Amino acid sequence: MAEVRLQALEKRFDRLKALDGVTLTIGEGELFALLGSSGSGKTTALRCVAGLEMPDAGDVLIGGRSVLSRQPYERPIGMVFQSYALFPHLTVFDNVAYGLRARAYAQGGPLGKTRVLGAFVSRRLFPPTPELRRKVGDALALVSLAGEAERMPGQLSGGMQQRVALARAIVTEPAVLLLDEPLSNLDRKLRVSMRSTIRKLQQQLRITALYVTHDQEEALSLADRMAIMDHGRVVQLGTPGAIYDQPATAFVADFIGAENLLPGEIVANESDVVTVQCGALRLKVAARSGSSPTEAIGTKVRAVVRPQSIGLAPRDAPLAADNCVEGVVRFGAYLGSAARYEVAAGDTTLIVDVPDPRPGALLAAGDAVRLGFAAGSVILVPET
Ligand SMILES: Nc1ncnc2c1ncn2[C@@H]1O[C@H](COP(=O)(O)OP(=O)(O)OP(=O)(O)O)[C@@H](O)[C@H]1O
Ligand SMILES: [Mg+2]
Numbered sequence: 029m030a031e032v033r034l035q036a037l038e039k040r041f042d043r044l045k046a047l048d049g050v051t052l053t054i055g056e057g058e059l060f061a062l063l064g065s066s067g068s069g070k071t072t073a074l075r076c077v078a079g080l081e082m083p084d085a086g087d088v089l090i091g092g093r094s095v096l097s098r099q100p101y102e103r104p105i106g107m108v109f110q111s112y113a114l115f116p117h118l119t120v121f122d123n124v125a126y127g128l129r130a131r132a133y134a135q136g137g138p139l140g141k142t143r144v145l146g147a148f149v150s151r152r153l154f155p156p157t158p159e160l161r162r163k164v165g166d167a168l169a170l171v172s173l174a175g176e177a178e179r180m181p182g183q184l185s186g187g188m189q190q191r192v193a194l195a196r197a198i199v200t201e202p203a204v205l206l207l208d209e210p211l212s213n214l215d216r217k218l219r220v221s222m223r224s225t226i227r228k229l230q231q232q233l234r235i236t237a238l239y240v241t242h243d244q245e246e247a248l249s250l251a252d253r254m255a256i257m258d259h260g261r262v263v264q265l266g267t268p269g270a271i272y273d274q275p276a277t278a279f280v281a282d283f284i285g286a287e288n289l290l291p292g293e294i295v296a297n298e299s300d301v302v303t304v305q306c307g308a309l310r311l312k313v314a315a316r317s318g319s320s321p322t323e324a325i326g327t328k329v330r331a332v333v334r335p336q337s338i339g340l341a342p343r344d345a346p347l348a349a350d351n352c353v354e355g356v357v358r359f360g361a362y363l364g365s366a367a368r369y370e371v372a373a374g375d376t377t378l379i380v381d382v383p384d385p386r387p388g389a390l391l392a393a394g395d396a397v398r399l400g401f402a403a404g405s406v407i408l409v410p411e412t
Pocket of ligand 1: 045064073
C-alpha cells in the first residue's frame with residue numbers, strides 16, 4: 029500500500045498532446061478511477077505509472093519517491109489489461125508464477141539481469157519452490173481459482189481468464205494495482221460481478237488501485253474518488269457522489285449520464301430560488317450559493333434534471349411540485365426496475381424514469397401527462 033502521485037504529467041505523440049498537465053494523488057489504499065472518453069489519455073497516464081511510457085515532463089511518485097528512473101519490473105506495481113494478456117502456452121499456474129519468476133530473473137537469475145522475456149521465464153529456469161507454490165496457490169485462491177492451476181488459458185471462460193490476470197497482478201504483493209478497462213471484454217452480468225470481486229480483493233489486500241474505464245457506472249460504483257479526463261486534462265476530481273451531485277461542466281454532466289441537459293438563461297435570482305428560461309420551459313432552481321457565477325442574471329447555463337427526479341402523472345391527475353410541466357409521451361420502454369419515457373414538453377424532450385412499473389401498464393405514445401420536479405433537484409452547470 030502506498031500513495032501514488034502524478035505530478036504535472038505531459039506526454040506528446042508527435043503533435044498530439046495525450047497528457048496535458050495531469051496532476052492527481054491517489055491515497056494509500058484508495059481505489060481511484062480515471063474516467064474519460066476514448067483518446068482522453070487514460071491509458072497513457074496509467075502506462076506512465078507502470079513505466080511502459082516515459083512522460084515528456086512531470087513526475088510519478090510512489091510512496092513519495094520518483095519511480096521514473098525505474099524499469100517497469102522494478103516498480104511496486106501489478107497490472108491488469110483489458111485483453112487479459114495471458115501467455116496461451118503456459119498453464120494457469122505458470123501464468124500466475126510469471127510475475128514472481130520474472131522478478132527473480134530480473135534480480136539476477138540464471139541469465140543475469142537482462143531484458144525479461146516471457147518465453148524464457150519458465151518452469152525450466154525456475155522450478156517451483158515450496159514458496160512459489162504457496163504464493164501462487166494463495167493468489168489463485170483469492171480469485172476463487174484454486175482448482176484450475178494446471179489448465180490452459182484457452183480452456184477457461186473470459187471471466188476466469190481475467191481472474192487469472194488478476195491473480196498474476198497481485199502475486200508479487202505490489203503496493204499499487206493498475207487496471208486498464210479490465211472488464212470491458214466481459215458480458216454485462218459478469219462485469220457487474222467481477223466489479224465486486226475486484227473491489228473486495230482491493231480492500232482485503234489494502235492495495236492502492238488506479239482503475240481506468242470509460243464506463244461511468246463502473247467508475248461511480250467502484251471508486252473511492254475519481255477524475256474525469258478530457259483531451260489529456262483532468263476536468264473534475266472528487267468522490268463519485270460529489271461529481272454526480274455537482275458536475276463542474278456540461279461535459280462532465282453529459283459524461284456521467286445526465287440525460288436531460290437543457291440549455292437556458294438565468295432570468296431571475298431571488299434569495300433562494302433562481303429562475304431559468306430553457307426555451308419554452310421556465311424552471312425554478314434552488315440556489316446553491318448566492319455567489320455562484322452560474323446564478324447571475326443573464327448567464328447562459330445548462331440545467332440538469334435527472335430522469336429519476338421527475339414525477340409523472342396522467343394529465344387529468346393532480347401533481348404538486350415546484351416545477352410542473354405538461355407533456356405528451358413520445359416513447360416508452362419497460363426496463364424491469366423502471367420504465368423510461370421520452371416526453372415532449374414545450375419545445376424540448378425530457379427523459380423520465382418511473383420506478384417499479386407494472387409490466388403491461390406502460391403509457392403509450394400520445395398519452396397526455398403532467399411532469400413535476402423539485403427546485404432542489406435541478407443542477408445548473410456552465411454552458412460549456
Ligand atoms: N504509442 C502511441 N503513438 C501515437 N499516439 C498514441 C500512442 N498512444 C496513445 N496515442 C494517442 O494518444 C491519445 C490518448 O490515448 P490513450 O490510449 O491514452 O487514450 P484512452 O483514454 O486510454 O482511450 P481509450 O478509451 O480508447 O482506451 C490518443 O489520441 C491516442 O491515439
Ligand atoms: Mg485506453
